Amino acid sequence: MHRLPTWSKMLILALLLLVAAGFELALGPMNIPVSRLVPAAVLYFHGVRTPDAVVVGAIRLPRLLVAMLVGVGLSLVGAALQAIFRNPMADPGIIGVSSGGSVGAVVSIATGVASHGLWVSPLFAFFAGMLAMFAVYRLGTVGGKTSIYSLLLAGVAISALCGSVVTFLLSIEPTQTMQGMLFWIMGGLDNSSWVTSAMLCVVVGVATLVFSSCAKAFDIMSLGEEQAEGVGVNLQQMKRVTLFTSALTVGVMVSISGVISFVGLIVPHFMRMWVGPAHRVLLPASALGGAILMTGADVVARMALSPTEINIGVITSLLGAPFFLYLLRRQYSTIVRRR
Amino acid sequence: MPTHVELCRLAEFFDPYGRAMANLRKGEIVMARKGKQITIAVLMGAALAASASVSGSAYAQSHHSIAYAKATKSSSTVTFPLTVTDEAGNKVTISHRPVRIASVTEGTDEILSALVPIKDLVLVTTYGKQPAYSFVASKLKGIRGISSATAEGIIAARPDLVFLASYTTPGVVNQIRQAGIPVYELTDFNSISQIEQNILNVGLVVGKEPKARGIVAGMKQRLRLIAKAATSGRKPTVMYYASPNYVAGKNTTMNSVILAAGGRNAAAAVNGWQPETAEAVVKQNPQILLFSQSDAKIAEAMLHSPKYSTVAAIKDHRVFLLPDRDTGTVSQYIVDSVATVAKDIGTLKK
Structure with missing residues (x-):
């Protein structure tokens, strides 16, 4: 497997995504024969x-799009954050955006402002995510320099703070609203529509462009901050751009699909082991991998207990955590053997 | 088709537990002042045994009959000290007729309000005191409220009997028992027949069994009238939908309410309260959609979403909002909920 050329690995990923997308479109509580899928879609667009x-x-269709775009977004953000933090444990959760976003959404429901329109909660999630990210960034920046360790620590602290705010709000709310809030914590794609797909398309598109243009800088950064500065990478600007883009992407994603854990962590990690650490390849591979994981997880979430739906965050964590531990163990034993 | 007389009788039942129950309550207070509680209990027992036997026969073939038969076996007068096995299977010994009762479930707030003098309640739930969620909020004014079952909060009210739900943390239940306070746990609130059984069980341990039987008899009679009126037409398929995407499947109170109101539950394939995809809703294609008032925005969004455009209830605009207290009640007021739903789904005339 490891000797396969890069293009064939990409082809395998693309084919896997095609299979996952096929399942997502063909399976569901409604029994629609595969041959009628395309005519049905055509009919829909003809009104x-x-x-x-x-x-x-x-x-x-919109659900498939949202699943893929969220997967792409989370994985790209994960890969970018792992690059600038030079830490494979970094993920969108760590800079506080995910937990901040869920606080925003839950606050909007608890205060009742969410009832003023369907877009209020997503907006709250986005702004609170940005706020949390800003707090983490400010706390992690001392004397104009952003230290990676203080940034990670600030991220952990702010995430814990946000988590307790969410738990507090959940514990004082009537049960009915509590079920509504669970969505923001465990994730779900039932909100998908063409409008949310379009929103995601824009932010994930921006993230793809920004991170692609940073691919080379990410590679240099992985050598170390001093080396990166030595070859002329503007570290502060680099971090700022990455963090802001990540916050924007994750904030919008949280508002649409709730908090979905592990995708941003395991996908880039696994892809780094398979296609190597060069971001020119790692970023597109992670994007494809994230789309496969999310689409596959959504098929399971929808079909495992059909017609009941399992929150997709549960599936990604169930698949992600043991897989991640397996990878860690394997990596560790390889290192031990080499010694 | 229900006759005009039947519909009129149904209208009478709008005022729950009607004048008869009010008179009983009045009588009890007068007699209690004279310190003749045992006598009145026997008198009420005799009066209500007659009504219970009449309505009991009408229900012999219904699914309620098992629960009902169980209750009628026990004697109508209760002597203290009393040892019973609660719904969780624990033995509970109550030394005297409880006069400082802590109700830590919304269901028992409403049940006890009809069974015991309000002054005998020392603790109720905060939801029980909110008119939006409770049928007895006005009665419970001035009684201390508790929002979550904490051992200290409950013990501080110095109760001589505590009603808790099975979902209370076991540690809390143990702590209250260690304080020497009897705890009665209720385990099931998921059907009308179980609610009826809960009322009888609560009635037994507070020494108001005949009154409890009267309440249940009243419920059965109202339900029978609604069922009779509702048998005329075809049964519509009904779905109860709650935020963010939950439906009430079988083994839920709302399922029981839909069936009693003369509907069929469109989400009968689901067990309990479960989240459901938009696609499953399209497939189940309910003719009527019910929401709680607090989910009005969700109902509104569903009405305008292209996803649900083929669902019969959305196409025909047969979407109804139920008052929050109707959707949450697990007491005798569940019959009010049935009546509301029966009118909404068109099995009962408005």
């Missing part, structure tokens, strides 16, 4: 509103 057309055109 026909039969149950099959609506299920394919308004439910399964």
Whole structure:
């Protein structure tokens, strides 16, 4: 496997994504034959509103898009953060955006402002995520220099603070609203629509452009901050751009799909082991890997207990945590053997 | 088709537990002042045994009959000290008729309000005191409220009997028992028949068994009238949907309410309260969608979302909001909830 050329690895990933997407589109509580999927989608876009057309055109297709885009976004952000923190344990959760976002959403529900419109909660999630990220960044910056360790520590502290705020709000709310809030903590894709897909398309597109242009700098940064500065990488600007882009992407994603854990952590980690650490390859591989993981996880989330839906965050953690531990053990034993 | 007389009788039942129960309560207070509680209990028992036997026969073939038969076996007068096995299977010994009762479930707030003099309640839930969530909020004014079951909060009210739900932390239950206070745990609130059984169980341990039987008989009679009126037409498929994407499947109170109101639960394939995908809702295609008032925005969003455009209830605008207290009640007021739903789904005339 390791000797495969890069292009064939990418092809394998693309094929896997195609398979996962096929399952996502073909499976569901409604029994729609595969041969009728495309005609149903075409009918939907021609304004026909039969149950099959609506299920394919308004439910399964946007949901597939959102799953893929969230997977791409989380993995890209994970890969970028791991690069600038030079720490494979970094993920979108660590800079406080995810937990900040969920605080924003939960506050909007608890105070009742969420009832003023469907876009209020997402907006709250985005701004609170940005605020949390800003707090983490400020706390991690001393004397104009952003230390990676103080940034990670500030991230842990702010995430814990946000977590307790969410728990506090949950514990004082009536049960009915509590179920609504659980969505923000455990994630879910049932909110998917063409509008949310378009929103995600924009932010994930921006993230892809920004991070792609940083690929070379990410590679240099992995050598160490001093070496990076030595070859002329503007570290402060680099960190700022990465953090802001990450906050924007994750904030919007949290507002649409809730907090989905482990994707941003395990996908880049696994891809680094498979395609190597060069970001020119790692970033697209992570994007594809994230889309595969999220789409696959959503198929399981929707179908395992159909018609009941499992929160997708549960699936990604269930798949992600043991897999991550396995990778860690394998990596560790390789290092031991080499010694 | 229900006759005009039947519909009129149904209308009478709008005022829950009607004048008969009010008179009973009045009588009890007068007699209590005279210190003749045992006599009145026997008198009420005799009066209510008659009504219970009448309505009991009408229910012999219904699924309520098992729970009902169990209760009628016990004697109508209770002597203290009393040892019973609570719904969680624990033996509870109550030394005297409780006069300082702590109710730490919303269901028992409403049940006890109808069974014991309000002055005998020393602690209720904070939800029980909120008109939006409770049918007895006005009655419970001035009684201390508790928002979550903490041992110290409950013990501080110095109760002589505590009603808790099975979802209370076991540690809390043990701590209260260690303080020498009897605890009665209720375990199941997921159907009307279980709620009826809860009322009888609560009635037994507070020494108000005949009154409890009267309440249950009243419930059964109202339900029978609603069922009779509702048998005429075809049963519509109904779905109760709650934020963010939960449906009430079988083994939920709302399932029981939908069935009693003469509907069929569109989400019967689901067990309990479960999140459901938009696609599953499209497939189950309910003719009527019910929401709680607090989920009005979700209902609104569903009405305008292309995802649900083929769902019969959305197409026909048969989407109804139920008052929060109707959707949450697990007491005798569940019958009010059934009546509201029956009117919404069209099995009962408004």
